[in-house]
Amino acid sequence: MKKKIVVCTDLGPALSLLTLRDDLDVVVWPDAVDTECPRAWLLKNVQGASGLVVCFKERVDGEVIKAAGPGLRAVSTISVGYDHIDLPLLASRNIQVGYTPDVLTDAVADSAVMLALMASRRTNLTTSVVTSNAWSAFQWTPFALSAPQLSTTPFSAKRTVGFLGFGRIAQAVLRRLTFGFGVSDTIYTPRPEAPPQVMRDAELLRGLMPNLHSLRAVDMHTLAADSDFLFVLAPGGEATRHLIDESFLRRMKPTSVLVNNGRGSVVDSTALAKALKEGWIWGAGLDVIEEEPHVGVGHVLLAEPEVREKCVVVPHLGSATHDTRAEMARLTAVNVLRGVDGEQMESGLDLGRWQ
Numbered sequence: 001m002k003k004k005i006v007v008c009t010d011l012g013p014a015l016s017l018l019t020l021r022d023d024l025d026v027v028v029w030p031d032a033v034d035t036e037c038p039r040a041w042l043l044k045n046v047q048g049a050s051g052l053v054v055c056f057k058e059r060v061d062g063e064v065i066k067a068a069g070p071g072l073r074a075v076s077t078i079s080v081g082y083d084h085i086d087l088p089l090l091a092s093r094n095i096q097v098g099y100t101p102d103v104l105t106d107a108v109a110d111s112a113v114m115l116a117l118m119a120s121r122r123t124n125l126t127t128s129v130v131t132s133n134a135w136s137a138f139q140w141t142p143f144a145l146s147a148p149q150l151s152t153t154p155f156s157a158k159r160t161v162g163f164l165g166f167g168r169i170a171q172a173v174l175r176r177l178t179f180g181f182g183v184s185d186t187i188y189t190p191r192p193e194a195p196p197q198v199m200r201d202a203e204l205l206r207g208l209m210p211n212l213h214s215l216r217a218v219d220m221h222t223l224a225a226d227s228d229f230l231f232v233l234a235p236g237g238e239a240t241r242h243l244i245d246e247s248f249l250r251r252m253k254p255t256s257v258l259v260n261n262g263r264g265s266v267v268d269s270t271a272l273a274k275a276l277k278e279g280w281i282w283g284a285g286l287d288v289i290e291e292e293p294h295v296g297v298g299h300v301l302l303a304e305p306e307v308r309e310k311c312v313v314v315p316h317l318g319s320a321t322h323d324t325r326a327e328m329a330r331l332t333a334v335n336v337l338r339g340v341d342g343e344q345m346e347s348g349l350d351l352g353r354w355q
Protein backbone atom coordinates (compact mmCIF):
# COMPACT_ATOMS: atom_id res chain seq x y z
CA MET A 1 0.00 0.00 0.00
CA LYS A 2 1.23 3.51 -0.82
CA LYS A 3 2.31 5.70 2.06
CA LYS A 4 0.28 8.85 2.41
CA ILE A 5 1.77 12.32 2.84
CA VAL A 6 -0.59 15.19 3.61
CA VAL A 7 0.63 18.62 2.57
CA CYS A 8 -1.21 21.55 4.09
CA THR A 9 0.90 24.32 2.64
CA ASP A 10 2.45 25.54 -0.61
CA LEU A 11 5.83 24.00 -1.37
CA GLY A 12 6.17 25.58 -4.82
CA PRO A 13 8.20 23.49 -7.28
CA ALA A 14 9.60 21.41 -4.38
CA LEU A 15 6.24 19.65 -4.20
CA SER A 16 7.44 17.59 -7.17
CA LEU A 17 10.04 15.93 -4.92
CA LEU A 18 7.03 14.25 -3.32
CA THR A 19 4.69 13.82 -6.27
CA LEU A 20 7.35 12.27 -8.53
CA ARG A 21 7.61 9.32 -6.18
CA ASP A 22 5.06 6.78 -7.35
CA ASP A 23 5.18 4.85 -4.08
CA LEU A 24 3.56 7.80 -2.32
CA ASP A 25 0.01 9.07 -2.19
CA VAL A 26 0.45 12.84 -1.83
CA VAL A 27 -2.66 14.73 -0.73
CA VAL A 28 -2.31 18.50 -1.02
CA TRP A 29 -4.66 21.16 0.34
CA PRO A 30 -6.08 22.18 -3.06
CA ASP A 31 -5.94 25.93 -2.48
CA ALA A 32 -2.48 25.90 -0.87
CA VAL A 33 -1.07 28.58 -3.20
CA ASP A 34 -3.56 31.18 -2.08
CA THR A 35 -5.02 30.22 1.28
CA GLU A 36 -4.12 28.72 4.62
CA CYS A 37 -5.31 25.19 5.22
CA PRO A 38 -8.59 24.96 7.14
CA ARG A 39 -8.36 22.91 10.31
CA ALA A 40 -11.32 20.76 9.24
CA TRP A 41 -9.55 19.79 5.99
CA LEU A 42 -6.41 18.85 7.90
CA LEU A 43 -8.28 16.75 10.45
CA LYS A 44 -10.22 14.93 7.74
CA ASN A 45 -7.31 14.27 5.39
CA VAL A 46 -4.59 13.42 7.87
CA GLN A 47 -6.25 10.09 8.64
CA GLY A 48 -3.87 7.26 7.82
CA ALA A 49 -0.98 9.61 6.92
CA SER A 50 2.67 8.62 7.37
CA GLY A 51 3.87 12.17 6.78
CA LEU A 52 2.45 15.62 7.39
CA VAL A 53 3.70 18.94 6.02
CA VAL A 54 2.59 22.15 7.74
CA CYS A 55 3.54 25.77 8.18
CA PHE A 56 3.56 27.61 11.50
CA LYS A 57 -0.15 28.40 11.11
CA GLU A 58 -1.22 24.77 11.55
CA ARG A 59 -1.28 23.57 15.14
CA VAL A 60 -0.04 19.99 15.41
CA ASP A 61 -1.56 18.87 18.69
CA GLY A 62 -3.23 15.86 20.26
CA GLU A 63 -6.29 16.23 18.06
CA VAL A 64 -4.22 16.06 14.86
CA ILE A 65 -2.09 13.18 16.11
CA LYS A 66 -5.21 11.25 17.10
CA ALA A 67 -6.87 11.95 13.74
CA ALA A 68 -3.73 10.77 11.92
CA GLY A 69 -3.64 7.42 13.70
CA PRO A 70 -0.64 5.26 14.65
CA GLY A 71 1.10 5.29 11.25
CA LEU A 72 2.30 8.92 11.44
CA ARG A 73 6.11 8.92 11.26
CA ALA A 74 7.05 12.45 10.25
CA VAL A 75 5.88 16.03 10.68
CA SER A 76 7.74 18.64 8.65
CA THR A 77 7.19 22.35 9.14
CA ILE A 78 8.27 25.10 6.76
CA SER A 79 9.46 27.33 9.60
CA VAL A 80 12.30 27.66 12.04
CA GLY A 81 9.79 28.08 14.89
CA TYR A 82 8.09 25.01 16.31
CA ASP A 83 5.88 26.38 19.07
CA HIS A 84 2.84 25.21 17.05
CA ILE A 85 3.88 21.58 17.48
CA ASP A 86 3.30 19.51 20.61
CA LEU A 87 6.87 18.21 20.79
CA PRO A 88 6.57 16.12 23.98
CA LEU A 89 3.63 14.30 22.42
CA LEU A 90 5.43 13.66 19.15
CA ALA A 91 8.57 12.60 21.00
CA SER A 92 6.54 10.10 23.02
CA ARG A 93 5.26 8.58 19.75
CA ASN A 94 8.68 8.58 18.05
CA ILE A 95 7.43 10.86 15.30
CA GLN A 96 10.29 12.81 13.70
CA VAL A 97 9.91 16.57 13.40
CA GLY A 98 11.61 18.53 10.63
CA TYR A 99 12.05 22.29 10.52
CA THR A 100 14.01 24.87 8.51
CA PRO A 101 16.70 26.61 10.56
CA ASP A 102 19.85 28.10 8.98
CA VAL A 103 18.44 28.54 5.47
CA LEU A 104 16.31 31.49 6.59
CA THR A 105 18.87 33.09 8.88
CA ASP A 106 20.08 35.69 6.39
CA ALA A 107 16.64 36.70 5.14
CA VAL A 108 15.32 37.22 8.68
CA ALA A 109 18.46 39.08 9.70
CA ASP A 110 17.99 41.38 6.70
CA SER A 111 14.41 41.98 7.75
CA ALA A 112 15.44 42.77 11.33
CA VAL A 113 17.91 45.40 10.16
CA MET A 114 15.27 46.82 7.82
CA LEU A 115 12.78 47.11 10.70
CA ALA A 116 15.40 48.75 12.92
CA LEU A 117 16.05 51.38 10.29
CA MET A 118 12.38 51.90 9.48
CA ALA A 119 11.40 52.21 13.13
CA SER A 120 14.24 54.54 14.04
CA ARG A 121 13.48 56.80 11.06
CA ARG A 122 9.73 56.49 11.76
CA THR A 123 8.89 55.69 8.18
CA ASN A 124 5.17 55.41 8.93
CA LEU A 125 5.17 59.05 9.83
CA THR A 126 7.64 60.28 7.23
CA THR A 127 6.14 58.47 4.24
CA SER A 128 2.69 59.68 5.27
CA VAL A 129 3.95 63.24 4.85
CA VAL A 130 4.20 62.42 1.16
CA THR A 131 1.23 60.10 0.75
CA SER A 132 -1.10 62.54 2.50
CA ASN A 133 -0.01 65.28 0.10
CA ALA A 134 1.63 67.28 2.90
CA TRP A 135 5.22 67.53 1.58
CA SER A 136 4.74 70.99 0.15
CA ALA A 137 3.52 72.22 3.54
CA PHE A 138 6.25 70.36 5.47
CA GLN A 139 8.77 72.80 6.92
CA TRP A 140 12.20 71.34 6.18
CA THR A 141 14.26 72.63 9.08
CA PRO A 142 17.52 70.90 10.02
CA PHE A 143 16.23 69.02 13.04
CA ALA A 144 12.69 68.34 11.86
CA LEU A 145 11.98 64.59 11.92
CA SER A 146 15.58 63.76 12.86
CA ALA A 147 16.00 60.39 14.50
CA PRO A 148 18.31 58.06 16.43
CA GLN A 149 21.01 56.57 14.21
CA LEU A 150 21.83 52.88 14.01
CA SER A 151 25.34 53.24 12.66
CA THR A 152 28.16 54.51 14.83
CA THR A 153 30.18 57.42 13.48
CA PRO A 154 33.32 59.12 14.79
CA PHE A 155 31.14 61.87 16.25
CA SER A 156 28.37 59.76 17.77
CA ALA A 157 28.14 58.35 21.24
CA LYS A 158 28.75 54.64 21.65
CA ARG A 159 25.78 52.61 20.44
CA THR A 160 24.83 49.50 22.41
CA VAL A 161 22.86 46.88 20.59
CA GLY A 162 20.93 44.35 22.65
CA PHE A 163 19.57 40.93 21.79
CA LEU A 164 16.88 39.04 23.62
CA GLY A 165 17.78 35.59 22.41
CA PHE A 166 21.18 35.11 20.87
CA GLY A 167 20.88 32.25 18.42
CA ARG A 168 21.76 32.02 14.76
CA ILE A 169 19.57 34.90 13.56
CA ALA A 170 20.76 37.29 16.25
CA GLN A 171 24.34 36.48 15.37
CA ALA A 172 23.62 37.15 11.69
CA VAL A 173 22.12 40.53 12.64
CA LEU A 174 25.24 41.22 14.66
CA ARG A 175 27.48 40.40 11.69
CA ARG A 176 25.57 42.95 9.61
CA LEU A 177 25.79 45.56 12.33
CA THR A 178 29.47 45.19 13.13
CA PHE A 179 30.66 45.11 9.53
CA GLY A 180 28.12 47.45 7.99
CA PHE A 181 27.12 49.83 10.77
CA GLY A 182 30.20 50.07 12.98
CA VAL A 183 28.40 48.70 16.04
CA SER A 184 31.01 47.67 18.58
CA ASP A 185 29.17 47.15 21.85
CA THR A 186 26.69 44.34 22.17
CA ILE A 187 24.78 42.78 25.02
CA TYR A 188 22.50 39.80 25.05
CA THR A 189 20.53 37.50 27.24
CA PRO A 190 20.89 33.87 26.35
CA ARG A 191 17.79 32.43 24.72
CA PRO A 192 15.89 30.19 27.10
CA GLU A 193 16.61 26.58 26.10
CA ALA A 194 19.49 27.62 23.83
CA PRO A 195 21.36 24.53 22.73
CA PRO A 196 25.00 24.60 23.97
CA GLN A 197 26.23 24.74 20.37
CA VAL A 198 24.57 28.13 19.84
CA MET A 199 26.24 29.61 22.88
CA ARG A 200 29.63 28.21 21.90
CA ASP A 201 29.22 29.96 18.57
CA ALA A 202 28.58 33.21 20.43
CA GLU A 203 31.92 32.90 22.15
CA LEU A 204 33.64 32.47 18.81
CA LEU A 205 32.03 35.57 17.41
CA ARG A 206 34.33 38.01 19.07
CA GLY A 207 37.30 36.42 17.33
CA LEU A 208 35.49 36.59 14.00
CA MET A 209 34.42 40.22 14.25
CA PRO A 210 37.39 42.48 14.79
CA ASN A 211 35.14 45.53 15.18
CA LEU A 212 33.24 44.00 18.04
CA HIS A 213 34.87 45.38 21.14
CA SER A 214 32.41 44.13 23.65
CA LEU A 215 29.98 41.22 23.76
CA ARG A 216 28.47 40.66 27.18
CA ALA A 217 25.79 38.36 28.55
CA VAL A 218 23.60 40.48 30.81
CA ASP A 219 20.41 40.16 32.85
CA MET A 220 17.07 41.52 31.66
CA HIS A 221 17.45 44.66 33.75
CA THR A 222 20.67 45.69 32.02
CA LEU A 223 19.34 44.62 28.62
CA ALA A 224 16.44 47.05 29.03
CA ALA A 225 18.45 49.91 30.45
CA ASP A 226 21.46 49.79 28.10
CA SER A 227 20.13 48.82 24.66
CA ASP A 228 19.88 51.59 22.09
CA PHE A 229 18.51 49.07 19.63
CA LEU A 230 16.98 45.89 21.04
CA PHE A 231 16.38 42.91 18.78
CA VAL A 232 13.92 40.34 20.08
CA LEU A 233 14.80 37.03 18.49
CA ALA A 234 13.51 34.61 21.09
CA PRO A 235 11.20 31.71 20.34
CA GLY A 236 7.57 31.67 21.51
CA GLY A 237 6.05 29.55 24.23
CA GLU A 238 5.39 29.95 27.94
CA ALA A 239 9.06 30.45 28.85
CA THR A 240 9.27 33.68 26.87
CA ARG A 241 5.71 35.01 27.13
CA HIS A 242 5.68 38.77 27.86
CA LEU A 243 9.37 38.94 28.74
CA ILE A 244 9.02 42.43 27.29
CA ASP A 245 6.36 43.82 29.58
CA GLU A 246 5.56 47.20 31.09
CA SER A 247 8.32 47.12 33.70
CA PHE A 248 10.92 46.17 31.06
CA LEU A 249 9.77 48.92 28.69
CA ARG A 250 9.76 51.52 31.46
CA ARG A 251 13.46 50.85 32.01
CA MET A 252 14.38 51.48 28.36
CA LYS A 253 15.77 54.75 26.98
CA PRO A 254 13.43 57.28 25.33
CA THR A 255 15.62 57.06 22.22
CA SER A 256 15.68 53.27 22.09
CA VAL A 257 14.19 51.16 19.33
CA LEU A 258 12.62 47.72 19.76
CA VAL A 259 12.55 45.19 16.93
CA ASN A 260 10.67 41.89 17.14
CA ASN A 261 11.35 39.16 14.61
CA GLY A 262 10.97 36.35 17.15
CA ARG A 263 7.44 35.57 18.27
CA GLY A 264 4.68 38.05 19.02
CA SER A 265 3.92 36.52 22.41
CA VAL A 266 7.28 37.73 23.77
CA VAL A 267 6.12 41.36 23.72
CA ASP A 268 3.04 42.62 25.59
CA SER A 269 1.28 44.70 22.89
CA THR A 270 -0.70 46.83 25.34
CA ALA A 271 2.42 47.74 27.30
CA LEU A 272 4.28 48.51 24.07
CA ALA A 273 1.49 50.83 22.88
CA LYS A 274 1.70 52.67 26.20
CA ALA A 275 5.49 52.88 25.92
CA LEU A 276 5.26 54.41 22.45
CA LYS A 277 2.45 56.78 23.32
CA GLU A 278 4.13 58.05 26.47
CA GLY A 279 7.60 58.17 24.92
CA TRP A 280 9.35 55.61 27.14
CA ILE A 281 10.90 54.32 23.91
CA TRP A 282 11.38 55.89 20.48
CA GLY A 283 9.96 53.33 18.10
CA ALA A 284 9.17 49.74 17.31
CA GLY A 285 9.55 47.54 14.25
CA LEU A 286 7.43 44.41 14.42
CA ASP A 287 7.37 41.44 12.11
CA VAL A 288 5.29 39.56 14.68
CA ILE A 289 2.57 40.61 17.11
CA GLU A 290 0.94 38.54 19.81
CA GLU A 291 -2.58 38.97 18.40
CA GLU A 292 -1.57 38.13 14.81
CA PRO A 293 -3.20 37.66 12.40
CA HIS A 294 -6.08 39.60 13.97
CA VAL A 295 -4.28 42.91 13.67
CA GLY A 296 -6.11 45.69 11.90
CA VAL A 297 -6.59 49.42 12.23
CA GLY A 298 -8.38 48.94 15.57
CA HIS A 299 -5.36 47.16 17.12
CA VAL A 300 -3.84 48.86 20.15
CA LEU A 301 -0.60 49.52 18.20
CA LEU A 302 -2.36 50.98 15.18
CA ALA A 303 -5.50 52.73 16.40
CA GLU A 304 -4.00 55.97 17.65
CA PRO A 305 -1.81 58.15 15.41
CA GLU A 306 0.73 58.90 18.21
CA VAL A 307 1.40 55.17 18.47
CA ARG A 308 1.02 54.18 14.81
CA GLU A 309 3.51 56.80 13.68
CA LYS A 310 6.21 55.24 15.83
CA CYS A 311 5.48 51.67 14.97
CA VAL A 312 6.18 49.73 11.77
CA VAL A 313 4.23 46.49 11.46
CA VAL A 314 4.83 43.82 8.84
CA PRO A 315 2.63 40.68 8.62
CA HIS A 316 5.19 38.02 9.64
CA LEU A 317 7.34 38.05 6.51
CA GLY A 318 10.88 37.85 7.91
CA SER A 319 11.97 34.93 5.74
CA ALA A 320 9.85 35.91 2.72
CA THR A 321 12.38 36.20 -0.07
CA HIS A 322 12.26 34.18 -3.28
CA ASP A 323 15.52 32.32 -2.64
CA THR A 324 14.89 31.57 1.01
CA ARG A 325 11.32 30.38 0.66
CA ALA A 326 12.35 28.08 -2.20
CA GLU A 327 15.10 26.54 -0.08
CA MET A 328 12.81 26.23 2.95
CA ALA A 329 10.30 24.39 0.76
CA ARG A 330 12.99 22.02 -0.57
CA LEU A 331 14.18 21.26 2.94
CA THR A 332 10.63 20.72 4.17
CA ALA A 333 9.97 18.25 1.36
CA VAL A 334 13.23 16.37 1.92
CA ASN A 335 12.59 16.21 5.66
CA VAL A 336 9.19 14.61 5.26
CA LEU A 337 10.47 12.15 2.67
CA ARG A 338 13.33 11.08 4.91
CA GLY A 339 10.92 10.75 7.83
CA VAL A 340 8.45 8.50 6.01
CA ASP A 341 11.35 6.44 4.61
CA GLY A 342 12.55 5.85 8.18
CA GLU A 343 15.77 7.80 7.62
CA GLN A 344 17.18 10.70 9.63
CA MET A 345 15.83 14.04 8.44
CA GLU A 346 18.20 16.53 6.79
CA SER A 347 17.13 19.05 9.37
CA GLY A 348 15.26 17.40 12.21
CA LEU A 349 14.73 18.42 15.80
CA ASP A 350 16.49 16.41 18.45
CA LEU A 351 13.39 15.32 20.33
CA GLY A 352 15.48 13.87 23.15
CA ARG A 353 15.12 17.27 24.83
CA TRP A 354 11.36 16.83 25.02
CA GLN A 355 11.25 13.22 26.13
Ligand SMILES: O=CC(=O)O
Nearest residue numbers: 056078079080081
Ligand atom coordinates in the same frame (compact mmCIF):
# COMPACT_ATOMS: atom_id res chain seq x y z
O1 LIG B 1 8.21 32.64 11.93
C1 LIG B 1 8.61 32.00 11.06
C2 LIG B 1 9.35 30.80 11.26
O2 LIG B 1 9.30 30.25 12.36
O3 LIG B 1 10.01 30.34 10.31
